[in-house]
Amino acid sequence: MFEYIKGKLITKNPTFVVVETEGIGYFINISLNTFSRINDNVDEVFLLLHQIIREDANLLYGFADENERSLFRNLISVSGIGANTARMILSAMKTEEIIEAIVDNDVKTLQSIKGIGIKTAQRIVLDLRDKLVKINVSNEIFTDKNNTIKEEALYALTLLGFPLHSAKKAIENVVENNKSLSLEELIKQSLKLL
Secondary structure (H helix, E strand, O other): OOOEEEEEEEEEOOOEEEEEEOOEEEEEEOOHHHHHHOOOOOOEEEEEEEEEEOOOOEEEEEEOOHHHHHHHHHHHOOOOOOHHHHHHHHHHOOHHHHHHHHHOOOHHHHHOOOOOOHHHHHHHHHHHHHHHHHHHHHHOOOOOOOHHHHHHHHHHHHHOOOOHHHHHHHHHHHHHHOOOOOHHHHHHHHHHHO
16 A cells, blocks of 8 residues: 655646656646645645545545545545545535534535535534544644643534534633633533533
């Protein structure tokens, strides 16, 4: 399995790139998000890879960052979602927006992506919500020293089924009024606001 590729950018297209390294040109499928992050003026490119080997093909998918690759891998683990559908989902929205939609149980947003029907959107949420809640919470950035308590409270509230935005807002409101709360007190007071 290939982990990444670093080499000369030969061709850049919205759906693929060709990268030459050691005299071999690699055809790599990419999303529009990755396409937009590859600068036109660079000679060399670095992409994280995911390889899919089938009977009739050996395919490479390239990603600008680990979050996008991780989400791609989660999406293709869902029954009925193939690599091309996952790439289409990643092309339609930013990685953070997709994760947020899944964590917030926002089937309508996922359904707005071309080719994703209500059953597929529901299956994505059902299969990935619990996996992505922890990833999404760990990516949340809090600026003061109570990071761990706030993160744990946010994680607990999202596991209880509250939307991420609402839970985060409630926690911020509680902490604004009292910065020295225990985890249990923070959760209890946040629940009163939800």
